Amino acid sequence: xxxxxxxxxxxSPSPARILADxxxxxxxxxxxxxxxxxxxxxxxxxxxxxxxxxxVVSRALRDAGFHxxxxxxxxxxxxxxxxxxxxxxxxxxxxxxxxxxMTLVPRILEMLGAAGLKHxxxxxxxxxxxxxxxxxxxxxxARVFGPGxxxxxxxxxxxHEGSRTHA
Amino acid sequence: xxxEIVARYRAGDRLALARLLTLIxxxxxxxxxxxxxxxxxxxxxxxxxxxxxxxxKSTLVGRLAExxxxxxxxxxxxxxxxxxxxxxxxxxxxxxxxxxxxxxxxLYIRSVAATSGNQALAEHLELMTRALAAFGFDVILLETVGxxxxxxxARSLSDVxxxxxxxxxxxxxxxxxxxxxxxxxxxxxxKADMAGAERTQAQVKELLGLPGCRPIPVLAxxxxxxxxxxELWATISAQPRRLDAAASDAGSLLRRAQQILAERFHxxxxxxxxxxxxxxxxxxxxxxxxxxxxxVLSR
Numbered sequence: 001x002x003x004x005x006x007x008x009x010x011x012s013p014s015p016a017r018i019l020a021d022x023x024x025x026x027x028x029x030x031x032x033x034x035x036x037x038x039x040x041x042x043x044x045x046x047x048x049x050x051x052x053x054x055x056v057v058s059r060a061l062r063d064a065g066f067h068x069x070x071x072x073x074x075x076x077x078x079x080x081x082x083x084x085x086x087x088x089x090x091x092x093x094x095x096x097x098x099x100x101x102m103t104l105v106p107r108i109l110e111m112l113g114a115a116g117l118k119h120x121x122x123x124x125x126x127x128x129x130x131x132x133x134x135x136x137x138x139x140x141x142a143r144v145f146g147p148g149x150x151x152x153x154x155x156x157x158x159x160h161e162g163s164r165t166h167a
Numbered sequence: 168x169x170x171e172i173v174a175r176y177r178a179g180d181r182l183a184l185a186r187l188l189t190l191i192x193x194x195x196x197x198x199x200x201x202x203x204x205x206x207x208x209x210x211x212x213x214x215x216x217x218x219x220x221x222x223x224k225s226t227l228v229g230r231l232a233e234x235x236x237x238x239x240x241x242x243x244x245x246x247x248x249x250x251x252x253x254x255x256x257x258x259x260x261x262x263x264x265x266x267x268x269x270x271x272x273x274l275y276i277r278s279v280a281a282t283s284g285n286q287a288l289a290e291h292l293e294l295m296t297r298a299l300a301a302f303g304f305d306v307i308l309l310e311t312v313g314x315x316x317x318x319x320x321a322r323s324l325s326d327v328x329x330x331x332x333x334x335x336x337x338x339x340x341x342x343x344x345x346x347x348x349x350x351x352x353x354x355x356x357x358k359a360d361m362a363g364a365e366r367t368q369a370q371v372k373e374l375l376g377l378p379g380c381r382p383i384p385v386l387a388x389x390x391x392x393x394x395x396x397x398e399l400w401a402t403i404s405a406q407p408r409r410l411d412a413a414a415s416d417a418g419s420l421l422r423r424a425q426q427i428l429a430e431r432f433h434x435x436x437x438x439x440x441x442x443x444x445x446x447x448x449x450x451x452x453x454x455x456x457x458x459x460x461x462x463v464l465s466r
Contacts, residue, residue, distance in 0.1 A: 036189075036193040036195075037255055037256065037257075037280070039189070058258055059258070061256070062251070062254075062256040062257060062258040063251075063254055063256055064254065064256060065254040065255045065256040066256055066257075067250075067256065067257045067259060067278075067280050068256070068257065068258045068259060069259045069260075069262065069278050070258065070259070070260050070262070070263065071262040071263060071267070072260075072262065072263035072264075075267065076267070076269065078270065079267040079269045081269070082267075082269035083262065085181065085182060085185060086181070086185055086275055086276055086277055087185070087277060087278060088182075088185035088186055088188065088189040115182075116182055117182075
């Protein structure tokens with residue numbers, strides 16, 4: 001026979017039970033003292049299916065205590081900006097291995113500005129020729145991380161920069 | 168700062184909504200946020216979707232959201248993924264399986280890092296839900312972390328709790344064991360295009376349909392084939408709204424009192440610290456300290 005049909009979970013806890021739980025609120029509030037984790041959207045944009053790199057970076061940032069939001073492959077610039085807005089991200093990391101960075105990155109930066117998201121820091125990773133790095137930085141990209149970048153370097157950079165959103 | 172965010176939020180600024188949700192998720196200024204939302208309308212239908220990891224919660228939520236948008240209902244999704252208890256880090260990947268509709272103001276998707284078994288989670292999610300409801304969304308879909316202990320909280324946070332199961336999850340004895348089915352308002356056999364779905368549906372129906380039990384609908388839904396969503400939504404809409412009923416019971420009043428207390432402990436931590444120090448130095452006894460503590464908290 002199954003358990004009683006009306007589940008205990010469905011009923012309200014008794015007043016005595018709730019009062020008995022009260023001490024639990026104290027340790028819980030102590031945990032809140034840590035600084036809040038940075039939220040970073042990592043995005044693959046356009047027709048670029050190479051996601052090994054972005055997944056490795058996702059894992060490293062997760063393990064370093066960041067909150068990583070990964071929306072998947074083949075994002076349009078519009079979709080990326082919408083994700084950054086709705087997720088209230090502090091940072092956006094764009095991974096590009098398709099050679100389209102000089103088209104897509106400027107478009108995303110422009111759309112971020114238009115959406116009132118200029119405060120969001122932008123990082124680029126992937127295959128970016130040396131000569132394009134100063135151009136991307138001039139457009140407002142905070143850093144470009146190429147192949148072979150030690151993961152700690154990305155973590156340290158973000159820790160040092162912190163949030164430009166939630167100062 | 169909060170006043171400005173709340174003013175923009177009330178004016179329908181989506182970025183302000185996003186920021187408000189961040190503040191709530193971080194447990195910052197909860198008392199003020201509560202106060203700001205106290206008189207806000209709360210007409211949204213809150214549907215929680217739960218089930219074990221890999222059963223297809225995100226996919227179903229995404230499909231359901233699209234279905235609702237096609238019917239002109241505005242939808243907000245709170246998608247929970249687990250947060251590491253060791254580092255506090257999280258990889259929030261539910262968006263991968265959700266629709267991308269960047270031009271659509273009627274769909275809002277927010278990823279939430281959730282610690283399991285933490286009452287604060289429930290508190291923050293409840294307030295996030297209210298912030299979304301007051302912003303004007305018709306339906307709020309609350310996707311839980313893979314099923315477990317936390318699902319009792321999902322039930323108390325939602326009008327309707329949908330539990331997902333999938334074919335080939337073991338024989339009928341597994342359904343007897345699975346405590347999760349007890350809290351369901353609606354059960355969905357997801358991946359209904361797969362072999363064994365009908366048998367699973369029959370087993371769950373048989374278990375839940377024993378004489379004397381309140382009848383719980385058991386539906387077959389396939390997100391791959393996009394079937395069963397009309398019936399799913401019709402069934403969800405026909406369920407009584409739990410939050411309406413809960414709003415007037417004594418348990419919810421006490422729960423709210425507990426939340427207020429937790430918020431005040433947090434907000435007034437600095438004024439409590441000297442008192443604790445005095446108590447440690449035996450300058451006040453426990454009763455006096457407790458009295459003073461209460462007076463700090465009740466201000």
